Amino acid sequence: MRKKEYPMLKGLTYLDHGGTTLAPKSLLKSFCNEMQNTLLVNPHSDVSNPSASAVIIEETRLEVLKMFNADPEHFDIVFTANATAAIKLVTEGFTGNEEGFDYFYHRNSHTSLVGVRELARLSHCFASNEELEDWLTHGMDGFSEEFGSPRPTLFAYPGQSNMNGERLPLDWAGKLRFSLRHPKTYTLLDAAAFVSTSPLDLSDHLFAPDFVALSFYKIFGFPDLGALIVRKAAGHVFDKRKYFGGGTTEMTTCIGEAWVARRQSNLHSRLEDGTQAIRSILALKCAIETHRELFGGLGEVSKHTSWLAKALHARLTSLKHFNDAPVCHPYQSPDSTYGDPKTQGATIAFNICKSDSTYIGPWRVGALLRAKTIHVRTGSLCNPAGVASALDMKAEWLRRAFEGGFRCNTAADILEGKPVGVVRVTLGAMSTMNDVDALVDCLRQHFAEKKGDLNTDVGGQVEKIDSVGDPREPSAVAEHLEYRITESATSDKDPPAQTSDTLSSWLSLRKIWGHCLFAED
Numbered sequence: 278m279r280k281k282e283y284p285m286l287k288g289l290t291y292l293d294h295g296g297t298t299l300a301p302k303s304l305l306k307s308f309c310n311e312m313q314n315t316l317l318v319n320p321h322s323d324v325s326n327p328s329a330s331a332v333i334i335e336e337t338r339l340e341v342l343k344m345f346n347a348d349p350e351h352f353d354i355v356f357t358a359n360a361t362a363a364i365k366l367v368t369e370g371f372t373g374n375e376e377g378f379d380y381f382y383h384r385n386s387h388t389s390l391v392g393v394r395e396l397a398r399l400s401h402c403f404a405s406n407e408e409l410e411d412w413l414t415h416g417m418d419g420f421s422e423e424f425g426s427p428r429p430t431l432f433a434y435p436g437q438s439n440m441n442g443e444r445l446p447l448d449w450a451g452k453l454r455f456s457l458r459h460p461k462t463y464t465l466l467d468a469a470a471f472v473s474t475s476p477l478d479l480s481d482h483l484f485a486p487d488f489v490a491l492s493f494y495k496i497f498g499f500p501d502l503g504a505l506i507v508r509k510a511a512g513h514v515f516d517k518r519k520y521f522g523g524g525t526t527e528m529t530t531c532i533g534e535a536w537v538a539r540r541q542s543n544l545h546s547r548l549e550d551g552t553q554a555i556r557s558i559l560a561l562k563c564a565i566e567t568h569r570e571l572f573g574g575l576g577e578v579s580k581h582t583s584w585l586a587k588a589l590h591a592r593l594t595s596l597k598h599f600n601d602a603p604v605c606h607p608y609q610s611p612d613s614t615y616g617d618p619k620t621q622g623a624t625i626a627f628n629i630c631k632s633d634s635t636y637i638g639p640w641r642v643g644a645l646l647r648a649k650t651i652h653v654r655t656g657s658l659c660n661p662a663g664v665a666s667a668l669d670m671k672a673e674w675l676r677r678a679f680e681g682g683f684r685c686n687t688a689a690d691i692l693e694g695k696p697v698g699v700v701r702v703t704l705g706a707m708s709t710m711n712d713v714d715a716l717v718d719c720l721r722q723h724f725a726e727k728k729g730d731l732n733t734d735v736g737g738q739v740e741k742i743d744s745v746g747d748p749r750e751p752s753a754v755a756e757h758l759e760y761r762i763t764e765s766a767t768s769d770k771d772p773p774a775q776t777s778d779t780l781s782s783w784l785s786l787r788k789i790w791g792h793c794l795f796a797e798d
């Protein structure tokens with residue numbers, strides 16, 4: 278099936294399904310066939326006599342709700358550009374309140390959830406599951422009195438960390454709703470990473486999140502479309518939303534008295550600003566049908582990817598150097614277990630260590646893997662607090678590094694001996710054990726040191742990667758820069774201890790080296 282449906286994978290190992298999964302050939306054929314045989318018009322052209330476009334939109338809306346066991350009596354779905362747009366839509370509802378809103382979010386939150394804090398009156402990031410559970414139980418005890426205001430509160434968290442795949446309890450929304458210590462508090466679940474390889478059950482509306490944001494390309498590979506699933510009991514949050522767009526009003530006046538009557542028939546009719554993405558919605562309808570035919574649903578995908586992730590994690594953690602030192606340093610939550618889809622998704626975050634336990638930068642690891650046709654993700658993964666916590670990077674240290682010139686996912690990503698980023702592997706529905714073998718074999722061949730290797734000295738470098746581009750490309754710059762750093766670091770028998778002054782000096786040198794390298798003819 279994979280050879281037939283995913284010809285783009287020929288000769289490649291794709292392990293970045295967390296970024297986007299891949300669209301099967303039969304989905305694209307189905308969509309092209311529908312496009313050639315269906316007249317798609319603007320759904321706003323004749324609302325009183327629904328066109329095929331309008332019918333397709335509503336049918337697809339119901340199919341999405343059905344996919345998540347969400348009863349249309351209690352839930353509505355608003356199509357958006359992606360999960361980030363869905364999150365922004367929720368914030369538009371809360372910022373409409375004159376008194377504003379307070380915001381709490383989990384450290385595993387994607388950058389798109391973190392950004393909501395800039396619109397809130399007050400915000401707080403929970404640094405651990407224990408701190409969050411304590412807040413659920415005891416409310417605002419221990420927090421500033423300002424948090425106890427009559428303002429509404431929005432609590433947001435990801436169903437699954439996009440950094441290390443940790444899955445967080447889905448019952449937090451129900452606990453919050455029925456707690457007397459949390460009046461006027463609403464829950465926003467970022468389900469983008471979670472639903473990419475796992476079913477989400479919203480059958481019990483009383484315990485479901487008020488808002489669920491997701492991106493369909495992470496599930497199906499196509500189309501580039503997102504959605505916000507809204508619990509109708511929380512729909513009043515949007516009553517004070519300021520902005521309105523085409524198709525969301527009954528009547529608007531502009532000259533003289535400025536007045537608007539918004540559509541009230543349902544939530545989506547007043548929240549989907551402008552013309553709906555009809556072609557993308559048609560593609561979504563095809564995608565749901567095709568995915569079900571190929572894989573049997575998200576439940577089956579969850580079993581398959583959970584099994585693969587457990588096998589991969591076991592093999593990565595068993596990789597050893599000649600002196601029995603581990604090759605991989607994984608970043609797994611103590612609250613999760615590989616093979617248990619309730620606590621862990623099909624994601625593994627790690628860094629590569631040399632035999633002396635020093636790190637090889639994730640950018641360099643990613644460059645080698647790409648040169649060997651293995652696609653992974655490296656860097657901070659748009660998960661600032663999760664990565665900072667895993668790597669023990671304090672906010673002050675990161676700010677100093679940034680002001681000194683450091684940038685995410687660049688060649689020079691080891692500061693004071695510490696990696697500033699990770700390598701992330703994410704599996705998908707069409708992943709196989711061959712993908713697992715390809716990654717593990719490549720890491721063993723290029724990073725597992727054998728006794729007598731030239732790269733086993735403490736100050737030595739890993740085997741040089743064959744250049745995959747011209748001398749001005751990042752890979753070549755990385756090799757040149759790394760050589761200069763190594764040459765400097767090994768010039769003395771006893772290198773100086775790493776201090777904050779060392780960081781500042783290193784960053785200053787990095788600026789000079791970078792300027793020289795890029796200025797060369």
